[in-house]
Amino acid sequence: MLKNVSSLERMLLVSVSFTMLLLLTRIIYTKELVYGFYIWNTFLAVLPLLFSRSLIRQNRFNLRALLLLACWLAFFPNAPYIITDLFHYSEKPPVPKWFDLLLVTSAAWNGLLLGIVSLTQIEQFLSGYLRDRWLKISVIFSFLLCGYGVYIGRYLRFNSWDAVTAPQKLLYTLSLHIFRPQEHMMMWAFTFLFGTMFGIVYFTLKQFNTKLINT
Numbered sequence: 001m002l003k004n005v006s007s008l009e010r011m012l013l014v015s016v017s018f019t020m021l022l023l024l025t026r027i028i029y030t031k032e033l034v035y036g037f038y039i040w041n042t043f044l045a046v047l048p049l050l051f052s053r054s055l056i057r058q059n060r061f062n063l064r065a066l067l068l069l070a071c072w073l074a075f076f077p078n079a080p081y082i083i084t085d086l087f088h089y090s091e092k093p094p095v096p097k098w099f100d101l102l103l104v105t106s107a108a109w110n111g112l113l114l115g116i117v118s119l120t121q122i123e124q125f126l127s128g129y130l131r132d133r134w135l136k137i138s139v140i141f142s143f144l145l146c147g148y149g150v151y152i153g154r155y156l157r158f159n160s161w162d163a164v165t166a167p168q169k170l171l172y173t174l175s176l177h178i179f180r181p182q183e184h185m186m187m188w189a190f191t192f193l194f195g196t197m198f199g200i201v202y203f204t205l206k207q208f209n210t211k212l213i214n215t
Helices: 007-030 037-055 063-075 078-088 097-126 132-154 167-179 185-214
Strands: none
Touching: 007 037, 007 097, 037 063, 037 078, 037 097, 063 097, 078 097, 078 132, 097 132, 097 185, 132 185
C-alpha cells in the first residue's frame, strides 16, 4: 500500500503521527481527553487530500471527477480550520505549557500542509482543462471559499455535512452574507484576511519548490 504513497505524503503521515503521538502521551499521562478533538478534526482535514488524490488519478473530466471535486470543495476548509484550534491553547497543568504548545502548533501545521497539498493536486488536475488565467482565478477563489468555510465553521458552527443535511439553512446564511454584506463586515474581513494568509503561504511554498527545482 505504501508503494503508492509519494515521499511528500509519507512526510505528511510522519507529521500527523507526531501530533497524534503527543496527544496520546498527554491522554495517558493525564487520563483526560483535553485536546481530544484533534483526532476528529485531523480526520476531517485528511479527507480533502484523499479526494484530491483520487481526482488526479482520473484521466478525464467525467461525472466521477465532478463528484470528487465537489466533495473536495465541501471538505477543503476542514484542513486550514485546524489553525483556529490555537484558540484552545492555554496552560493546563500538570502538563507543561511547552508540551501543549508543541501539540497545538504541530496540529496547525498539519492542517495547513494538508490543505496546501490537496489544493496543489486540484490545481494539477484542473490545469489539463482550464486556461492559465482561469486556473489562477479558480485557485484564488478557493482561498476565499476556504476563509469563508473556516469562518462559518468556527463561529457559526456549520460543518461540511450541512451541505447535505441542512442545505436550506446553509443557503439562507450564505444569502444573508451576500445580499446584506454591510451587516456582516466581520465575516467578510475574516474571509478576506484568512484567505489572503493562506494564499500567501500557498504561493510562497510553490515558489520555494520551483526555485529548488531550477537550482
